[in-house]
Amino acid sequence: MKYIIYGGGPAALIPATEDIIERHGRHVRWIGVDRGAFTLAESGISMEKAVGDFDSVSRREWETIKTAVQLPEIYPPEKNETDLELAVDFAEKQKPEQIVIVGGTGGRMDHFLSAVHLMEMSRSYLTIEDKVNRMCSLEAGLHCVSRSSFPYVSFLPATDTVEGLTLKGFRYDLSNRKLTKKSTLCISNEWNYTEAEVSFRTGRLLMVESRDMY
Incomplete structure (x- = not known):
């Protein structure tokens, strides 16, 4: 079992969903993080879970997200964990063979560094990937x-x-x-x-x- 955690980073660095599927297989499980959940829903990808405060999506976009996810969870903007950490925590509890983060690079540097820290502390085999890097x-x-x-x-x-x-x-x-x-x-x-x-x-x-x- 493999989880793809799809964040809301710059689209220019995120591999196309078809390329992600080609690399990791069609039987991966998807988790959308905040606006990344809308991108997946718009691409026709069904998600097991969507997490975030979703303050970056419109009401119409939120309705689109709800059609593509089994477990949408809205969190308040003021919280101790980042949206990405909540997604990683959920995935780790499922005991997967691998967790892949995409959409976690190329934007705010503090968000990227926190993703690296999550990778270092993860109990699972976790990679961070974009079009030009894999870590x-x-x-x-x-x-x-x-x-x-x-x-x-x-x-x-x-x-x-x-x-x-x-x-x-x-x-x-x-x-x-x-x-x-x-x-x-x-x-x-x-x-x-x-x-x-x-x-x-x-x-x-x-x-x-x-x-x-x-």
């Missing part, structure tokens, strides 16, 4: 990763230090290196083979796959 968080250990359509791959420490970082199968391999938050050593690496390995002993690592926008 996930890796725990200490060995990770076998497959080459994707994104030409660049970067690694950034989510903790103060990452110990024993080893990269195999990339253009720039590493062996047993210490990576700190002030380091840019692992920015803009590239794939060298169809399969690669990432391993480290301690810490937490962000893996960002990307392509240029132009």
Whole structure:
């Protein structure tokens, strides 16, 4: 079971729903967040849940949302959690194999950084994706990763230090290196083979796959 959480970020960076389905399959479950719920409803996507204060949608748009969702939930604008956090919390309770956030990048930076924090703290495998980026968080250990359509791959420490970082199968391999938050050593690496390995002993690592926008 896989959940797609569809936010209300800039449309220019959000993959088309057809592309999301092609990548993740037709049997994904959809959660619309605030105005993202209207975009899904307008695209003919049925949602399992829609969450938010919905202050960015008109009355007509809200009626459209209600035709496409099983569980619409309106929250007050003044609350302790962001709309995205409420969506992630619901998805995690369903114990999915993966949660994918789209529409969470390219807008307000505070919203994007809060999405990254949610990814780092998630109990599930959670990725943040848009047309030019895909990001996930890796725990200490060995990770076998497959080459994707994104030409660049970067690694950034989510903790103060990452110990024993080893990269195999990339253009720039590493062996047993210490990576700190002030380091840019692992920015803009590239794939060298169809399969690669990432391993480290301690810490937490962000893996960002990307392509240029132009």
